[in-house]
Amino acid sequence: MENLFNGSKKISQKDLAAFNMIGDGKDGEIYKVADDKVVKYFFKEETHGRELEAMKIGQSSTIMPRLYEYGDNYIVMEFIKGISLARHMKRHGTINEDMTKKILFVLDEFKKLGFTRWDTEVRHMLMDENGDFKVIDHKRAFTSDSPVPTKLLKGMDKFGLTKEFLVHVKNINPKLFNAWKKHK
Ligand SMILES: Nc1ncnc2c1ncn2[C@@H]1O[C@H](COP(=O)(O)OP(=O)(O)O)[C@@H](O)[C@H]1O
Ligand SMILES: [Mg+2]
Incomplete structure (x- = not known):
């Protein structure tokens, strides 16, 4: 190249x-x-x-x-051509189960990669043309220690969608949901 x-x-x-x-x-x-x-x-x-x-x-x-x-x-x-999770929430006013699964996939990838920060910002999750998330801005991947996606949940709060998201998380992965609850 x-x-x-x-x-x-x-x-x-x-x-x-x-x-x-x-x-x-x-x-x-x-x-x-x-x-x-x-x-x-x-x-x-x-x-x-x-x-x-x-x-x-x-x-x-x-x-x-x-x-x-x-x-x-x-x-x-x-270059990730697409809209951020923040914009998606603003545009659609909802997070459905399919979207929740995609978000949980991202967080699980952070874990698998060995990052200590299992969190990101809603503006840093960009959905590409295939409907898959790519995440940008990784400078804190190893310098933060976040087992719970606090920043992500805060970003959803702004659109009043945290509860909706957590209901899906509880259905999809109750163990994960409980782990988040414990750390709060
Ligand atoms: N790979 C990329 N593809 C498309 N847009 C990007 C990409 N990287 C950054 N951006 C855009 O630039 C903005 C700033 O990038 P970011 O990495 O968050 O910078 P900073 O570290 O200063 O916060 C992002 O919010 C996004 O809009
Ligand atoms: Mg940034």
Whole structure:
């Protein structure tokens, strides 16, 4: 595969000037660099290192965007074309059983990958064109310790959908439901 940044160790804002910024957060900026690729440009190398580690380990899972290329302050990864769980909730005002199963699959993958954070944000779960979730922003995968998806539940609260979700969880996986209840 052709290297976008010629294997540079570091890139600067200048190298990104030609691309469109499609997202930004506290830790970096995301630019669309090809039809199917984005680059995440990190403000801090420490954050970059933590996210890269999680992304490398996560390559064995379908929930992780493909990792294409990286240096010390950037990661080129798969562009996930789709809407976030947050937007889905806003648009549909409901979380059905099928959606709940997909969310539980994601959380179970975190566990299987050895992440210590079994949680994410509703804005970081992106549903692709096949209806499968891909999760972005993994810098806390090993630095948080979350057996209960507190952030996710909080994100659902905003749309009044936590209860609905938990009813499905209880039906699908009562053991998991009880484990969450115990930790609360
Ligand atoms: N692989 C991706 N595909 C599509 N959109 C993305 C991708 N990565 C990031 N984004 C967009 O950019 C935003 C910020 O990315 P994120 O990784 O959360 O940055 P930060 O670490 O600064 O919070 C996301 O909320 C999302 O809208
Ligand atoms: Mg983020």
